[in-house]
Amino acid sequence: MRAWLLLFFIFTLSFGVCAASDYTLGPGDEIVIKVYGQDNLELETQLTDSGTVNYPFLGMLQLKGLTIKQVENVVYQGLKGDYLVEPSVYVGIVSYRPFYIHGEVKKPGGYPYQPGMTTNQAVALAGGLTERASTEKIFITREGSKDKAETVSLNSRVNAGDTIVIEQRFF
Numbered sequence: 001m002r003a004w005l006l007l008f009f010i011f012t013l014s015f016g017v018c019a020a021s022d023y024t025l026g027p028g029d030e031i032v033i034k035v036y037g038q039d040n041l042e043l044e045t046q047l048t049d050s051g052t053v054n055y056p057f058l059g060m061l062q063l064k065g066l067t068i069k070q071v072e073n074v075v076y077q078g079l080k081g082d083y084l085v086e087p088s089v090y091v092g093i094v095s096y097r098p099f100y101i102h103g104e105v106k107k108p109g110g111y112p113y114q115p116g117m118t119t120n121q122a123v124a125l126a127g128g129l130t131e132r133a134s135t136e137k138i139f140i141t142r143e144g145s146k147d148k149a150e151t152v153s154l155n156s157r158v159n160a161g162d163t164i165v166i167e168q169r170f171f
Helices: 002-021 068-079 119-125
Strands: 030-035 043-046 052-055 059-062 089-095 099-103 109-111 133-141 150-152 163-168
Touching: 030 052, 030 068, 043 052, 059 068, 068 089, 099 119, 119 163
Parallel strands: 099 163
Antiparallel strands: 030 043, 030 089, 052 059, 099 109, 133 150, 133 163
């Protein structure tokens, strides 16, 4: 029994780590970069509208579309050799860029994104649905998507930077 519980815990933990490691950075994300033993190389910053940060010794780094592991590698490769022999780089997300929700919700606006968020959870953050809201006419426009909005359910995943629209139902 203990072995199954341990196996379940390891699987659950590794799934969460994999999901978080697939997250790609974009404008508005706030990150922290640390290099072990080098306090002067610690930086907590928000990605600019163009998805860049200005990092000591390396200058402007284009981080939009990269994962945390890829950013760690960019900083590692940039510092290795010229500045440090074998830098130990850590990159973490301080806060995610917001998602937006409007239409038939009580408090439309931008809200902080959390990994694994569903449309239902986004609606809850926005104060719930109004009495005129349709649960069938829910649309998400994905950040960076040039396609039109896709129809989703209350159980659909929301990504950072998405825009959710809840339309009225017909009586």
